[in-house]
Amino acid sequence: MRPRSCPAWVPAAVLLATVAQLLVAEYWPGIERFADKAFGARLVAYPLLMLAVPVAWWLVSRRRADPAAPPYGAFTLVMLPFLVDVTGNSLDLYDAVAWWDDLNHFGNWLLLCTGLGLIVCARVRPRWAVVVLVTGIGALLAIGWELGEWYTFIRHGTELDTAYEDTLGDEALGTLGAFVAGLVVASVLGRRRARTEAPRAAAG
Incomplete structure (x- = not known):
């Protein structure tokens, strides 16, 4: 029996959840926990970094005669740290939990x-x-x-x-x-x- 593969919507959901929180942090006024945390730079850098590995995989794969199925599970693991980091700021865990x-x-x-x-x-x-x-x-x-x-x-x-x-x-x-x-x-x-x-x- 073949092992289950991760569906494409999982890394997509991680990316969207991360970007949504970054948008709130950057553009929703009056949230003190987001002050001086460079969320403007993160709003640009994090999505680019999250997409770098899938894009690199696609560029390499398309040159192969018999490309493998996209490793969506691995893409999800690469993207998750960015979601964890942003969520930690959203929940104020960096200041509340030593x-x-x-x-x-x-x-x-x-x-x-x-x-x-x-x-x-x-x-x-x-x-x-x-x-x-x-x-x-x-x-x-x-x-x-x-x-x-x-x-x-x-x-x-x-x-x-x-x-x-x-x-x-x-x-x-x-x-x-x-x-x-x-x-x-x-x-x-x-x-x-x-x-x-x-x-x-x-x-x-």
């Missing part, structure tokens, strides 16, 4: 890197190479994200007092999340290959 930011850096990198790993590591072997590759991608993305936060917030002094400590912790948590994602991806891909190769071995 550990929310730390949980986000671990959990969101786990989701993001699992999605990316399922897309880019389908042909990577052995399993340890999958773990190393996914962890490395996550570490690079964690550094890039912190550079973006520095440019947006810290450079102007709004979080200067705790910038260094917070940056190191966020990068460590993001990399740890990516490492766990690598283990998850290696396990999922291993099971997929076993299901694919078992009928071939039986036929041979």
